[in-house]
Amino acid sequence: NAGVTQTPKFRILKIGQSMTLQCAQDMNHNYMYWYRQDPGMGLKLIYYSVGAGITDKGEVPNGYNVSRSTTEDFPLRLELAAPSQTSVYFCASSYSARATEAFFGQGTRLTVV
Amino acid sequence: KNEVEQSPQNLTAQEGEFITINCSYSVGISALHWLQQHPGGGIVSLFMLSSGKKKHGRLIATINIQEKHSSLHITASHPRDSAVYICAVRNSNFGNEKLTFGTGTRLTIIP
Numbered sequence: 001n002a003g004v005t006q007t008p009k010f011r012i013l014k015i016g017q018s019m020t021l022q023c024a025q026d027m028n029h030n031y032m033y034w035y036r037q038d039p040g041m042g043l044k045l046i047y048y049s050v051g052a053g054i055t056d057k058g059e060v061p062n063g064y065n066v067s068r069s070t071t072e073d074f075p076l077r078l079e080l081a082a083p084s085q086t087s088v089y090f091c092a093s094s095y096s097a098r099a100t101e102a103f104f105g106q107g108t109r110l111t112v113v
Numbered sequence: 114k115n116e117v118e119q120s121p122q123n124l125t126a127q128e129g130e131f132i133t134i135n136c137s138y139s140v141g142i143s144a145l146h147w148l149q150q151h152p153g154g155g156i157v158s159l160f161m162l163s164s165g166k167k168k169h170g171r172l173i174a175t176i177n178i179q180e181k182h183s184s185l186h187i188t189a190s191h192p193r194d195s196a197v198y199i200c201a202v203r204n205s206n207f208g209n210e211k212l213t214f215g216t217g218t219r220l221t222i223i224p
Contacts, residue, residue, distance in 0.1 A: 042115070042199070042214030043199075043214040044214075045211060045212070059211075088154065097203075098203075099161075100161040102158055104155065104156035106153075106154060109154075
């Protein structure tokens with residue numbers, strides 16, 4: 001059982017480039033989330049999804065897009081990378097909003113130069 | 114002021130010591146989570162609390178809803194407990210999709 005799988009683990013982007021962070025879960029969870037973690041700050045919610053075809057903005061959505069075409073996959077798209085998007089990104093999933101446990105991916109460390 | 118405050122920010126202790134990490138919050142909540150972030154970066158859920166106390170192995174988590182405070186205790190600490198411990202609350206004033214996270218407590222256990 002793989003849990004939540006994020007790829008890539010590390011990436012360096014130049015300003016203005018685009019990329020997609022991949023996230024997949026094999027637990028049939030309805031809820032999926034993207035967070036970013038900046039040094040000295042708590043995790044901030046970028047986007048979340050409550051099921052296939054349904055997504056919504058979190059606290060810091062600007063500069064990002066998401067889609068949820070299947071229950072398993074929840075990719076995060078950066079269209080025009082900026083230095084302010086240098087961060088560690090975590091994907092997470094849970095069975096429901098009130099679930100006792102959320103499962104996190106291993107994180108993607110992104111540097112924009 | 115952050116909605117979720119953790120203390121201390123950093124904690125270094127000798128192996129075997131009893132550890133307490135604190136979390137205070139300023140909003141009404143429906144649940145509080147404790148998470149552990151390993152040195153390699155991975156995050157795992159430890160507990161979810163809405164009242165009282167939970168225990169798992171050497172870890173104990175308590176919450177006082179009236180005082181808006183939670184503590185995470187580690188008994189007989191071990192170097193493998195070295196990690197960042199994160200408190201997160203589910204704000205009852207918003208949809209249940211949103212967790213607000215503390216900045217974490219970095220724990221180092223010296224052999």
